[in-house]
Structures are given as C-alpha cells and as structure tokens.
Amino acid sequence: MKRPIRIANFSGYLGDRFTALDEAVAGDPVDVLMGDYLAEVTLAALAGRHRQDPGLGYVEYFLGQLRPNLRALAGRGVKVVTNAGGFNPAGLATAVRELAEAEGVTLTVAHIEGDNVVSRLGEYAGAGHRLEHLDTGQPLSSWGVEPLAANAYLGGWGIAAALAEGADIVVCGRVTDASLTAGPAAWWHGWRPDDWDALAGAVAAGHVIECGPHAVGGNFSGFTRIANGVTPGFPIAEIAADGSSVITKHARDGGEVTVDTVTAQIVYEIQGPRYLNPDVTVHLDTLRLHREGPDRVRISGVTGSPPPPTTKVAVFGLLGFSLVNTVYVTAPDVDAKIELLRAQLTRDLPDGIEDLDLTRIGTAAEDPETQWDATVALRVMATAKDRETLVRLNLPQRLLSLYLQSIPGFYHDGGTTMPGSPRPRIDYWPATLPVTAVAHRVVFGDGRTIEVAPPPQTALSPQPVHPEPVETPVTQRVRRAPLGVIAHARSGDKGGNSNVGVWVSDERAWPWLRTALSTSELRRLLPEVKDLDVVRHEFPHLRAVHFVLRGLLGTGGSSNLRVDQVGKAIGEYLRARHLPIPEELLDDVPH
Template identity: 70%
Template structure:
C-alpha cells in the first residue's frame, strides 16, 4: 500500500470500557482495530481463571464486544487484532468462528501461539536456560514454588503472517503490546524483518496507542484542560511506509491529542531510552514530536537496531494468600489510634507466619468543618502461606467494634473481605528467542512457523551523568506540578516515572533540579532503593526507574498503590524552588 495504515486502539487493559469496540466501529474509518487486554497484573488474574477452568483463560467479554459488529467488519473489510486470547488463543479463535457462523458472514480467523511455555519449563532449564530473575539474578529453580503460568513475549511477525494469508480477525496470546501495531504495519507496507528504523517507529506508535485513552488525555496530569474527560476516546495511529506516524483520535470522541498527551504515554512503563521488543530495539531518545494540527501529533526521527537475542518471559506462581480490610479513624490522636489497630491486628495473628501492613491514608484536618475532613482510612493487609491465620484475622477484626479505638467503624455499604484470596507472585525472566516457538495457525489448521529475527544485538541503556544545578535567580516555592507534568507506572517490581515540561525555557531548570538525590528527597519511600536516571532532551523529560518500589510485582506487593500509578502525581505535589520567570501565567 502507498498510503499510511490507520490503526485504532479500542482496549488498553483487561476491564477497559466495554463499549470501546462499538465506539471504534462508529468512529472514523480505520484499517485495523487493535485491542490490548494483557499486562503483568492482569496476566496474573487470567492465570488463576485458566487454572480453575482450562477451557477458559481468554477474555470472554471480547466475544460480547465483537458479536454486534461482525457484519459491519465484513462489509468494510476492517481487520481486528487482539491479545484477548490470553492463555487459550485457540479456544477464543474457535469461539469467534462460532459467532461468525451464527451471524452468517464471511470472516476468517487465525490465531498466534507459542508464547505459553509453562509445560516446557523443566525441559528448558535442563537444556541450559536458567530463567534467571531480572530483579534478583537467581535461577528459577531457586524460587521454591511451582509456576502456574509462563508466557514469553512474542513479536509482530506472526500477526503479519496471519493478515497476509487473509485473516480478518487475529487472536493472540502474550504478544507484546506494541506487536499489535507492528504486525499490521509490517503487513500493510511489506516491510522486511531487517527494516529496523521502520519497525522501531511502529513499536513507538504502538506503545503510544496500546493503552487506550491514555494517549488522548486519560490518566494525564493536565486533565483539567482536556475536553470530554467524562468519556475520553481512543487513539488512532496513521503509520506511513517510512515509519513516520501521526497520532490522532476519532473526531467525534472526547479527549485531545497534543504533544503533552503523547509524551505522557511515551515515558510510561519504560526502562530507559532503549525500548526492547522481540522484533527491534527502538531508540526513544531520537523520537521527535510536533503538533501539526488539532488532535494531530507527528512522530518522527525514530531509529532502531536489531533486537536482543532474548525475549521477556512472565512467570507466575501462587505463594499463599492475602486479606485486605479497611476501617476509619476520626478526629484527634490519629497516630495513636492507628498504632492500637496495628497492635490488635498483630495480636489477632497470634505469632503466625504472616506479613502485616497497616497504613493510614490521608491526614485529618486541624479544625474540620465536616466529619469527613477529620477522617482517615486505615487499610489492613496481611499475607500468609496458609489461609487459617488470615481467616482468624478477618474474624477478629469483626469483633473489635466495642473494644478498639473510639469511633471505630467500617463502611457498611462496602463489601468487606472476609475470605482470603490467593496471592500470585511474579518472576520476570528472559529466554533465548530461538527457544520460543512462534506459530500462526490459520482457519484451515495449517501452521506458519515464524523464524527468530535474522540478527540480534545486546543493547545497553545509555549512561547520563548527574546534572549540575542551573542558576535559578529569584525563586518561589511551589508544587512541582505547577510547572511539570508526570506519568508513572510499573515494570514488574520496579516503578517508573517520567517528568517533563512543555516550556523549552524550563527544560534546563528541570534537568538541573531532578538529580537522583533530589528524587530521593522528594520521595523518601525510595531513599534506600536503586534508582536509574535518564534524560530525554527531545521530550524535555527526565525519567527514573525506582527498582523494587513495587516489591516483586503488582500482583503480590502490599502497597496501596500496587502498580505505581500515582507516584508521578505524588511527586508533582511536592514543593520545590522554581525560578519566578518560569511561573509567569502559571
């Protein structure tokens, strides 16, 4: 094709807006609709579902989303690519075919498999693949628990092969989020698997649109300036043959696409300037953004190189049980009240092998006008290898109404957790690409084997020296968020956060301010952690990885914000000295 391919997202995670596919079909014409349902956190959820019923393990509500639109998709020739297959892409593909037959339309369905390597773990380790943890470096054999899921991240060439063979709907398991875009773009433009710059550009475009409304104003620190935030729409990527892309949205939907909303997604859930993918390594520090019209941001300058010789593997295993309960403390002596609740919870556990976290959320006002101004939430979370201690804790907490702090109550309208739930831990690892089977299965049962990339390089993240503070002149102490945007998220047990400014004049000041030591001051919770710092001058952004802030991952840590979504907003609330000449009009 000579024109750019138009790829529209309609899902950013398992649980995203159910109406999104209907909105995409009703929106501006697009060539491919992509749905991203998987993440490290949601994979753990699906793993438990698959374990209880092996015939499931896919995103069942995708069928409800798809069913009403089959005739329209067939009429328009619009393709659909999703990773809703989860742990059973073949099962979802069969379910989609049954729907198509019932609707009486002509659509072909293919699926991509090979990511599920659970049954091969023992053989892989015996063959010399230790599956070392990316966090601790320990081999998988040291984990001491039995995995229930292990999925390797696949690239986009299996998707491209399915589309090339005439598939209208492609169901995937754990391909990378960006692969949902890379595959269609490579198919459309006939790219070779050595077109590194073009593939890298598609990875970056895919990274921007993979998280649904986030690229059009969702989860954006400038949300008060975004129109239609009650229901922001979903992004569209127009990707040209040379890799140049334009990020936009459906004209009738809420939200907006600006350099800042796109920057927010670019710095989200990355580990640094080198963005690793099974098909290519993309260089995010070469990316340039330019507003070329209302809701149209041009993405250019992306460069790429061969991918690493390995791909990521997400391994999950049950490690026990967890229980969460909340109650409220009001008025005076909040610290003492929380201390008593903590002591009572510890006594209820009665020396059992358990981990307990009691956190007060919020601060009571000094002279409150309303009861709620004087109230903080107290969250009690406990984990244990066995259920019994947690059941004992749940029962005991329910017996404290008359024997604990003054004003003890729970929200009777909210369901309290009285039953411990399984606790699923996450083990991120790497596996050689040639050890991962990657196959496209067509509707006639024939299989296409996808070869590993023809070249591989082990990239290293660049090292950026700590900055020297820039001359400030007259300053005023204000919240950092008065002048800077931020976006944060998770990568396993690590939290990342990117902070940037929209004013070029403020970039030298932000760069000079945000040293590693300043970040430790701004966020005492991270003061003892390893922190990795990088700069993105083209984006006027400083990016940090806070290693271990999220324990071993969002599915198992005890943190109230388990996947670091609000780290950036916390930092924006911290007060810093800002030159007054940068605050004009802010």
C-alpha cells in the same frame, strides 16, 4: 508506496470501556482495529482462571464486544488484532469462529501460539537455560515458588504473516503490546525483518496507542485543560511506509490528542531510552514530536537497531493468599490510636500469618470543618501461605470485636460488608530466555500453520548512562511551589519496578527541570525510595527526566502489599511535592 495504514485502538486493558469497539466501528474509517487486554497483573488473574478451567483463560467479554459488529467488519474488510486470547488463544479463536457462523458472517480467524511455555520449563532447565530474573540475574530455580504459568513475549511477525495469508481476525496471547500495531504495519507496507528504523517507528506508535484513552487525555496530569474529558475517545495511529506516524483520534469522540498526551504515553512503563522488543530495539531518545494540527501529533526521527538475543518470559506462581479490610480512624491523636489498634490486632495471631500490614491513608486536617476532614482510612491486610490460615484469622470479626474495647472514633463503612474471603497472591518472575528457544507460529482454522522465524540479527543494547546534573548557583528569584504547577508526569509498573517520567511543555523550563530533578532530589521528594536503586535518564527532545525505581513494587504488582499496587499514582504524588521554582517560570503558567 502505500498510503499510511490506519490502526485504531479499542481496548487498553482488561476492564476498559465495553462500548469502545462499537465506537471505533462507528467512527472514522480505519484499516485495522487493535485491542490490548494483557497487563502483567491481568495475566496473573487469567492464570488462575485458566487453571480452574483449561477451556477458558481468555477474555470472554471480547466476544460480547465483537458480536454486534461482525457484519460491519466483514462488509468493510476491517481487520481485528487482539491479545484477548490470554492463556488460551486457540480457545478464543474457536469461539470467534462459532460466533461468526452463528451470525451468518464469513471471516477467516487465525491465532498465534508458542508464547505459553509453562510445559517446557523442565526442558529449558535441561538444556541449560537458567531463565534469569530480568533485574537480579538470579536463576528461576532459586525462586522457591512453583510456576503455574509462563508466557514468552512474542513479536509482531506472526500477526503480519497471518494477515498476509488472509486472516480477518488474529487472536494472540502474550505478544508485546506494541506488536499489535507493529505487526499490521509490517504486513501493510511489506517491510523486511531487518527494516529496523521502520519497525522502531511502528513500535513507538504502538506504544502510544496501546493504552487506549491514555493518548487522548485519559489519566493525564493536564486533564483540567482537556476538552470533553468525561468520555475521551480511543486513538488512531496512521503509520507511513518509513515508520513515521501521526497519532490522532476519531473526530466525533471526546478528549484531545496533543504533544503532551502523546509524551505521557511515550515515557510510560519504559526502562529507559532503549525500548526492547522481540523484533527491534527502539531508540526513544531520537524520537521527535510535532503538532500537525488539532488532534494530530506527528512522531518522527525514531531509529531502531537489532533486538536483544533474549525475550522476556512472564512466570507466575502462587505465593499465598491475602485478605484486606478498611476501617476509619478519627482525629485527634491519630498516630496513638493506630498504634493501639496495631497492638490489639497482632495479639494472639494464628500460626502461619506472614504479615499483618496496617497502612494509614490520608492526614486529618489541623482544624477540620467537617467530620470527614478529621478522618483517615486504615487499610488492614493479612497474608498467609494457605487460605485456611486466613479463614481462622477471621479478620472482619477481629476488627468488629474492637468497637467497645479499642479507640474512640473507630468504625467501618456501614453501607457495605467487610470482606472475609481470602484472595490468591500471585508472584511474578520476569525471566529472560533466548529467542531461538521460543516457538512462534500462526494457526488457521483449517489446520494450516506458519512457522515464524526468529529475528535475522540480534544485538545487546544496554541503556545509556546519563551523568547527574551539576548543581549551579541559583541566580534567579525562586518560590516554593508544587512541581505539578509547571511539570507533567506519568508513572507505571514493570514487574517490581515503578517508573516515572516528568516533563515540561515550556522549553524555557527544561534547563531548570533537568538540573533540579536529580536523583538525590528525587530521593528527598519521595522518601519511600531513599534506599532503593534509582536509575535516571534524560530525554532532551521530549524535555523529560525519567526514573526507574527498582523494587518499589516488591516482586510485582500482583503480590506486593502496597495500596497503590502498580505505582500508577507515583507521578501525581511527585507533582504534589513542593520545591524551589524560578519565579519567572511560575509567572508564565496559564491559570
């Protein structure tokens, strides 16, 4: 048996810290460097870039990150795996080869293709594939939007095959985020495609490290207790032959790896205890976490089963255009002032305006000590099918023209200009497609290709149904306090759904949390979801309750009208809400 493979992350999304690859190369020894760039909203943005210039559509600044580190990577034999290829992995692979040649470095570069299926949509329809919506079951033909991009989620076996054939750098498009870790682990340990438990463990580890500093204290509800949180480092997964792993970080870097920072990432952007991937179905409810030492958390007990017979296809289409401006309203009489603004802004709208949405952000203090305590922001967003309609609307001028004829205490930020250029609104359709209908191949610079077979076995694995907790008479003394005093949370997006996981560090608080946080209580705490379909699950080993809020994000983060477009703040909003908490739990909270 080989020693565990050490896989270090250097990017969690497009826009992550540019110096992260430098930091990883200068950090502790690792075998593979993994960079994840492709969130769903990122794909939507890259789709437009690729359409404007088919030679692009990949993450261009990855080349800038890679250039100064090429010699060190080649000298140490460290592999690089990334999905920075976006819509054009072949183009990025060519650019990497040219960069290596210019730097005088010999490296073998391969790319993974087959995920881009937009040109095959007609073929799929002719073959009877309906590309049903993942949540509604409706066929793609009912969408009413012309697809401009469609990418199937591939697994990690193409990456494993590329590494086995000597690739030093593997460029991917839309593989699942966790495949960037599971593929190298399968290559390193020589796993078979039906080593379900080992694969599931690697996918779980990949899910933890795929978002970079998330696992090291970034975006963490307990951030006030994280050491050196100004610059949290990037995580490392040490994955053993049985799929168990240890999550750690480079010793010299900031942040911390704790059971809670790892839990935060496990409950992030999932649909429930069954975590579906193209290579394996991961049973997250069997997962255990154990602190092995400072900045070392072991993940064990993960079990796996065959993957589903279908894979997800991210289909994007141009829904229209939007324009957003933000102005400020000063107390008193904030509600009445906003209503007058609404009436004035919606008067004589040009034909073709679909929405003119006004969102109030914040609440003025009762007795404000400063002008800013008396101020709320008002976000004004207009949408239309075509750009020209929004240009005719001229939203900045419409707002500026109200200064002498509208409300007192109304202004915009004088330190900036009000944007007037409409932006595309990209709609999202998460489709399903049989895995056997998707090509998956490895391509090397010399033209060699390797065809990757579909999984040897598939199976449907529906999410378990967990009954609502039974309300019990309160026998303890309680005190109203914010949920966040004793509980952590993290939330995120999956298409039009938002998820939120809530957990407690103290095992004594778990019986209270699972009983208190019922679906009906969540609806009370979050009035915005009172009419939505809410799915609730429990993770006893993590002391967590997890919710999927179906439709909270409309049809997807790239097209909905919410200010918090992708639901990243739902967890903290929930933690800010007050509810009755047993006093004995509150008394034990460290201050």
